[in-house]
Amino acid sequence: MLFPYVYVPHQMEKMQTFIDFIFFEVWCKAPIGLAFHVNLFDLELDLKEVMSEFGFSPKAPERGKTFYKEVKSIYESFAMLSAAQVDQLRQWYGANNEIQKICANDPATSPARYADVTAFAPNLAAQLGAFFKGLYSRDLLGLAALRAKIGDIDDHYNQAFLSANRSEKCPFCGIGDIKGPHHTKREAYDHYLPKALYPFNSINFRNLAPACHECNSTYKQAKDPAHNAAARRKAFYPYSTENQAIEITIDLGSADIDKLAPADIQIAFGPPEVHEEIATWIDVYGIDERYKAKCCSGDAKDWLEQIRILRDAHGIAPDASLANVQQQAEKAPVANSNFLKQAFLEGCQRAGLFDLMAEQGGAP
Numbered sequence: 001m002l003f004p005y006v007y008v009p010h011q012m013e014k015m016q017t018f019i020d021f022i023f024f025e026v027w028c029k030a031p032i033g034l035a036f037h038v039n040l041f042d043l044e045l046d047l048k049e050v051m052s053e054f055g056f057s058p059k060a061p062e063r064g065k066t067f068y069k070e071v072k073s074i075y076e077s078f079a080m081l082s083a084a085q086v087d088q089l090r091q092w093y094g095a096n097n098e099i100q101k102i103c104a105n106d107p108a109t110s111p112a113r114y115a116d117v118t119a120f121a122p123n124l125a126a127q128l129g130a131f132f133k134g135l136y137s138r139d140l141l142g143l144a145a146l147r148a149k150i151g152d153i154d155d156h157y158n159q160a161f162l163s164a165n166r167s168e169k170c171p172f173c174g175i176g177d178i179k180g181p182h183h184t185k186r187e188a189y190d191h192y193l194p195k196a197l198y199p200f201n202s203i204n205f206r207n208l209a210p211a212c213h214e215c216n217s218t219y220k221q222a223k224d225p226a227h228n229a230a231a232r233r234k235a236f237y238p239y240s241t242e243n244q245a246i247e248i249t250i251d252l253g254s255a256d257i258d259k260l261a262p263a264d265i266q267i268a269f270g271p272p273e274v275h276e277e278i279a280t281w282i283d284v285y286g287i288d289e290r291y292k293a294k295c296c297s298g299d300a301k302d303w304l305e306q307i308r309i310l311r312d313a314h315g316i317a318p319d320a321s322l323a324n325v326q327q328q329a330e331k332a333p334v335a336n337s338n339f340l341k342q343a344f345l346e347g348c349q350r351a352g353l354f355d356l357m358a359e360q361g362g363a364p
Contacts (some may be wrong), residue, residue, distance in 0.1 A: 001236035001281055002174040002246055002334060006164040007258050011151035015203050016097075018047045018150070019135070022071055023093055023200070028086050030078035040075075046149045054146040064146075070131045072151060075330045077124045088120065096200040099207050102193065102226050103237040105276075110224065113197045128199050131191040135203045136195065157186040161210070169334040172220075172285050175294060176212025187211070192238055194222045209238040228283070234276040234285075238336070244274050248339065250295060250347035255356060257304060257348075262292040267343075294337070295344050304348055308357055318354040322346065 021044045033063070034040065038055065042046035051071070054064035078086065092112035117125040134140065141153055162181050170176040187210040195202040203267045203285040211220070225235035236244075245269035254264040267288055269278045282288050294300060310316040322345050329338040348354065 001171055001238070001277075002339065003167070004236070004240040005161075005171060005238050005242055005285055007206065007239040008160040008164045010156045010160045012153060012156045012206070013205055014046070015135075015141070015146075015204070018044065018050070019203060021047055024090070026071070027075055027078040027139050028090055030075045031081060031083065031086060033079070036072045036075045046246045050145050050149060057364055058063070059356065061143055064143050066134075067140060067165050070127070070134075072137065074124070074131060077121075077127055080248075081121070081124075085121065089117075090252045093200045096193075096198055097204050097206075099201065099204065099238045100240070103235045105226070105232050105234045111193075111198065112200075113224075113227070114199055117199060126200075133201045136189075136191070148203050152318075153189075154186060156205075157189075157210070167334055170212035170215055171334075172211050172215040172281075173287065173290060174334045174339060175290070175337050177212050178210055178212060182192075185276075188213075188216055190216045190220065193226060194224060196222050197224055206239055214290075215285050219290070220284050222283045225280055225284050233280050234274075235280040236274075236277045246278070246279075246339075247271055248291075248319075248343040250291075250343040252295075252347045252351040255351055255353060260296050260300075262289070262296060265292045265347075267291055291340060294340060295347075299337070300341075300344050304353065307345065307348075307354070310358070312359060318357060319349070322349060322354075 021041070025043060026040050028292070029040075038052050041051055051068060054060050055068040055072075060068075062276055063129050078089075081089075091110070095109050095111045096107070098109050098111075102111050114125055115131055117128060138153075141147065141150070158181065167181075168178050169182040170178050179185055189208040190211040191202060192207050192209050193201060201207045225231060231335060249268040249270075251266045251268075252260065253266070254260050269275075269282070305316045307321045310321045311318055322342075325345055328335075329342040333339040
């Protein structure tokens with residue numbers, strides 16, 4: 001991940017507060033033996049109003065009725081659990097919402113995936129899956145009774161999120177655009193830990209991060225940043241308060257820029273201190289493939305052509321032009337893909353393309 005997002009508090013976080021209350025104060029207390037009733041929500045009055053509207057209003061929308069029925073049905077399933085089972089679910093819920101610790105592969109944090117819950121309680125796992133996978137949907141979040149309490153997700157993006165995150169570039173790849181304040185549409189929020197795999201955190205905004213279409217829908221899809229086929233792994237946390245600069249070195253195995261193919265390109269990433277996070281990032285977002293493709297594209301050829309034009313039209317030596325690109329990349333690394341442009345042109349310099357340009361009196 002090239003840079004982290006700035007996390008911005010917003011009224012939408014109240015939906016997570018509601019779900020926390022439902023889980024800990026309602027479901028986990030179901031074995032006490034009380035019948036399901038809206039009075040169970042007395043300590044969270046805003047949520048009680050929503051549940052009353054969804055459960056008893058003759059004008060309640062169908063999605064609201066479904067929400068009420070799901071909460072009630074899961075409550076009845078929890079009522080059949082032992083104290084040890086409830087405690088296990090409580091631990092899993094807490095761990096699954098420690099997004100930063102999961103990304104760091106904190107050994108003291110043991111997240112659960114649906115496979116774990118299914119092995120533990122298959123019927124309950126199916127109920128929880130239907131409930132949590134359906135939480136992040138406009139059909140639910142857009143209901144008037146709920147929206148009045150938690151606000152609007154479009155407002156979260158257009159007002160709060162964009163006010164603190166202004167680059168309008170995808171931090172997961174650095175080459176895709178993110179829709180900004182001048183668009184009438186907003187970018188989709190990706191569930192960083194996929195909601196298809198992880199229960200309990202589908203409405204946690206620390207697990208929701210806008211990503212460009214290529215990163216979200218083409219490459220990442222339902223890949224798990226925190227777990228591969230073998231075991232848990234480290235991943236970059238999208239809202240980290242520490243910005244770890246990624247180092248990229250590109251080496252070209254061909255001096256013929258017009259015939260350059262991905263097989264001719266070697267890309268090394270650093271620094272070594274975050275090599276595990278980098279390996280995950282490359283795997284989840286197809287970074288190696290995408291950066292090599294970019295280096296074989298017309299954009300990369302134009303980067304080199306600009307070096308030639310500056311030399312021929314303005315007498316600026318290629319090395320001096322490269323130094324200017326390096327300065328631009330330092331000031332604004334993701335603008336115009338400067339971070340990749342710098343690495344590519346440095347690779348061209350090492351491959352002798354600048355020298356070949358001088359010998360030929362033009363572009364190689």
